[in-house]
Structures are given as structure tokens and as C-alpha cells.
Amino acid sequence: MTTKLTCLAFAATLIFASCNKSQPISDNDQDGLAAFSADSLRLHVSQLADDSFLGRKPFTEGETKTVAYLQAQFKQAGLEPGNGESYLQEVPMVNIKTIADPLMKVSSAKGNFDLKGFDDYVIWTDKISDKVSLNNDELVFAGYGVVAPEHNWNDYEGLDVKGKVVLVMVNDPGFAAGDSTLFKGKTMTYYGRWTYKFEEAARQGAKGCLIVHTTEGASYPFSVVQNNWNASKLRLDDRKSPNVYTDINGWLSLPAAKRLVAAAGLDSSSFFAQADKRGFKASALNLRLSTSMKVETTFNKSMNVIGKITGSKRPDEVIIYTSHWDHLGIGKPDETADSIYNGAFDNASGTASLLELARAFKSLKIQPERTVIMLAVTAEEQGLWGSAYYAQNPIYPAAKTVANINIDGLNPFENTRDIITVGEGQSELEDYLKTEAEKAGRILAYERHPEAGYYYRSDHFNFAKVGIPALYTSRGVNVIGKEDGYGDKADAEYREKHYHRPSDEYDASIWTFAGGLDDLKLLFLVGKRLAFETTMPMWKEGSEFKAIREKNTR
CATH class of the missing domain: 3.40.630.10 (Zn peptidases)
Incomplete structure (x- = not known):
């Protein structure tokens, strides 16, 4: 273990180096x-x-x-x-083309209804498979979908989401409430990014992850999300050392998310607000989702172009x-x-x-x-x-x-x-x-x-x-x-x-x-x-x- 004195000496060295830049x-x-x-x-x-x-x-x-x-x-x-x-560096990648069903079926105690693809939600997959689907799978609200030990925050604490779909909010805890005491206040951290939320949901064993879109939280309108509907998406080819992925990733429009919460018999304004409070506990919505996507995968290499002096x-x-x-x-x-x-x-x-x-x-x-x-x-x-x-x-x-x-x-x-x-x-x-x-x-x-x-x-x-x-x-x-x-x-x-x-x-x-x-x-x-x-x-x-x-x- 590094001693306190050694740490101070190292810090002093850095300060000296920083202040004596050669010209x-x-x-x-x-x-x-x-x-x-x-x-x-x-x-x-x-x-x-x-x-x-x-x-x-x-x-x-x-x-x-x-x-x-x-x-x-x-x-x-x-x-x-x-x-x-x-001049080239090969980048091995996989192209994943999805063709999603036009509807997502929602089952609730109050009855069943459909959400419309593209208008209400946009989904895709990072999995290499011929077909992925939700089959009457349970929906769980997991707040912002964040596990951040340094901020003493864990939206998944005590929650088993294996095989379930998690519904999460965009940006960091405290954002929607304007609470500057949480995370970095107005400044987004990596925990607020959609990429992190999908990664964390996969680590937790979730089958799917849907992010509630707001223009303020995402910093772009839902029309930008809609560009991903039935589009091809790329990621690195990790077949030699596979990562863990959810079956389905995607976004819900805010009106669609509110409709889900209402179907669960809850008031969306107060329901979403609870995620901005310390001690938030995730909860099942007693809703089940069904939809599917056909998947076509192509492995290829893209290129970085690199030159030097x-x-x-x-x-x-x-x-x-x-x-x-x-x-x-x-x-x-x-x-x-x-x-x-x-x-x-x-x-x-x-x-x-x-x-x-x-x-x-x-x-x-x-x-x-x-x-x-x-x-x-x-x-x-x-x-x-x-x-x-x-x-x-x-x-x-x-x-x-x-x-x-x-x-x-x-x-x-x-x-x-x-x-x-x-x-x-x-x-x-x-x-x-x-x-x-x-x-x-x-x-x-x-x-x-x-x-x-x-x-x-x-x-x-x-x-x-x-x-x-x-x-x-x-x-x-x-x-x-x-x-x-x-x-x-x-x-x-x-x-x-x-x-x-x-x-x-x-x-x-x-x-x-x-x-x-x-x-x-x-x-x-x-x-x-x-x-x-x-x-x-x-x-x-x-x-x-x-x-x-x-x-x-x-």
C-alpha cells in the first residue's frame, strides 16, 4: 500500500511538472x-x-x-x-439489421392495448440471433437504472430483474427534479447516457431495457431516436470474448410511458418523481409486454484511417x-x-x-x-x-x-x-x-x-x-x-x-x-x-x- 508521504511526494512531482512546461x-x-x-x-x-x-x-x-x-x-x-x-486499421464489426413487429402488446389488470412501433417506441437488439422476442414478459420500473457506489446510489438494490424488462429514465438521478445535490447536478455523468443504461441492465440480467425519452433529458427530440427504427446498427465483433447483452434495447416516447404507468393504475407525475429521491425502491408495474424482431447479422471489417508525421x-x-x-x-x-x-x-x-x-x-x-x-x-x-x-x-x-x-x-x-x-x-x-x-x-x-x-x-x-x-x-x-x-x-x-x-x-x-x-x-x-x-x-x-x-x- 502506498504511504501517505509517498502520495504527497508524487503529487508534488506532478504539480512541479505541470508548472514547468517547456516551450x-x-x-x-x-x-x-x-x-x-x-x-x-x-x-x-x-x-x-x-x-x-x-x-x-x-x-x-x-x-x-x-x-x-x-x-x-x-x-x-x-x-x-x-x-x-x-494507412488503415481494421476494425472487426458486426452489422445487426432488425425488422420489428409493428406493435407491442401490453397486458394489464385493466385490460390489454397496443403500442405502435416508431410512433410510441423504437427498439433494436445487440444480440447475434435470428429472432428475439418478448413473450408476456414482466415490466419493472428501475428509476434511472444506475448503480453508482461513489454516489451511494443503486437503483437495482434488492431487485431481481432476470428475464424481465426494465423501464428507466434518461439522464442522471436528480435531473428531472432539478436536484443539484445529486451526482453532478446539472452536468450529466456517464451514468446518464443511454449506452450505460443498456450495459447495466444487461449486467443485471434483464431481458430488455426501455428508456423513457424526454427532449430535455436526452438533449434531442424523439425524431432522432426514430432514425433507429428498423435500421442497421453496428458494434464491435466480440465473438472471441463475448459481452453480455439484453435481448431488446429501446426508447419509449414520454406519452407512451405515461400510458403504461396509467395502465398500472398510477399517476405518472408522482410516479416518475420518486426516482429522484434517495432511498428510491424499484417496483413492478404489473404489466407484461410482447413483441418480436427478426434479426439479420453480417460480419465484416470497417476501417480507421491513420497517418502520421x-x-x-x-x-x-x-x-x-x-x-x-x-x-x-x-x-x-x-x-x-x-x-x-x-x-x-x-x-x-x-x-x-x-x-x-x-x-x-x-x-x-x-x-x-x-x-x-x-x-x-x-x-x-x-x-x-x-x-x-x-x-x-x-x-x-x-x-x-x-x-x-x-x-x-x-x-x-x-x-x-x-x-x-x-x-x-x-x-x-x-x-x-x-x-x-x-x-x-x-x-x-x-x-x-x-x-x-x-x-x-x-x-x-x-x-x-x-x-x-x-x-x-x-x-x-x-x-x-x-x-x-x-x-x-x-x-x-x-x-x-x-x-x-x-x-x-x-x-x-x-x-x-x-x-x-x-x-x-x-x-x-x-x-x-x-x-x-x-x-x-x-x-x-x-x-x-x-x-x-x-x-x-x-
């Missing part, structure tokens, strides 16, 4: 910035978001075209292959920039009958950013001392799978990975005075960004909706989980020359009208990327500083990832 060899902070080009950026975004790329979904012709394009552009930018002699002095130490190249492919048509989900902002803009960063680093008069990696990952939209596979099967050891800088959506519009960091107080990379922003006459701001849990919703999260300090930003809202609230309205409009919809398309008439280039230059300057330093950035006190890093780098 880049070159005093020319402008070196590399001239390589950035709005025309080049727009060209790559327009190409990647073109209809001919078919929405860039893994396992489709869209992936083949995207991967070929990125390999060619990495070569043209002067990047070396990042995986031995290859080898460091001149410490090539084994790496800085990794990431963006996900994938989007949703071809799906449900919108009101204009467009069915191609082009994903121009999400995330052709981020993927194109890697190409701009590559040219900027290659243009430096002095070669970076550490290796700089550009990693375009697959299957983010399906569950962050490309980055998860890389983190579990790293080409470059986590202990030697200095930092991850992730770009998921680059501001296509006007300049902003602020740049927003997601995950306030997580790592020293936030301080690096603040320094560079202030030099440029800008300010560092923090996410406006921490309840949405964005720090757990993009690829940097998988790097954080293995202890690598990870920086993730979003576009600012303080738009230069515009009235207060203009940027907030633009963000709200995107979430409501364009997020995960066919209308997320490149618009040459208004997408200047003036603001995006400003942001991208700051991320470049952070990486450039890291590329010449001899010290490693640290997680801050209070970060759940700090102990992982310290353990891995001792």
Missing part, C-alpha cells in the same frame, strides 16, 4: 498558420458530404469511397502511413488528432423526400479539418519533436466503435500518448469571440487552449448544456477512459457583429432541424468557415506546443480519469 523551440507562434485555407477546407467538406458518398455509412459503398478518398488525401498532404506500412526527437511520444468520418448513410426520407444523410457538419467538417491540420504541421519550418497522428475513425454514430477499438487495440501505447484532440463538428459560419471547451475542469489541455485563445484575443467558454453529457458522446471519451488527456471543443456562441443570443439560436436551430437529418448538407452560399478556421488554428497551436514539449499534460483534480493516467505512466 516550443521556435518563438514564431505564426509558423504553420499560413497553411490553413478556407477554400481547401470547403472543398474537402463539399466532397465528403456529396450525395455520391451515400452518407458515409460503414459497410457500404459510402465507406469504400470515403476511405479511398482519405488515404489519397493523407498521402497528398505528406503524411506517412500510421499503422506500419498501411514522425517526431524528430521523441518519435515514440504521440499526439493524436481524431475525427469520425462516418455518418448515417441512407435512411428515412425527410419532408423533401431526401433520404441521404450527408452529415456535412457532422462530421465531414471535422474530417476535413484533419487534412488542414496535416498540411499545417507539414509546413512547419522545424519538424515536430513528437509524432503527430491524424486518425479518422469509423462508426462513431453507431456507438463510438472505431475509437473504442483503437483505444482497446492501440497502435501507439496509451502511456506514450501525450494527448487526444477531437474534432466533431467545425463551425461553418461567422467568427466568434469565444471557443467552448466541453468537459470543464477535466484536464490541463483546457489551460493550453485558454492560453492560445487569449493570445488571439479570444476567450475560453464552457458548454452551455452540461446536462447533455457531450463529454461522453464523442470519440475523445474512449481515449479518456484509458487515461489519455482528451480535449473536445464546440463552436462559440458569442458571434462577432451579432446580437446577444444569436449563437444560441443557431445551435438550437441545428439541433431541432438538422442534427441527424438529411438536411445536414454543405451550403456553399453561407458556409464560409471563417469561425471554424479560427477554432482550428487554436487546436493546431495547442498540438504544436505539445509537439515540442518534454512534459506530459495531466488530468485535473476531481477528474474521474486522473487515477487511470497516473497508474499507466508510473
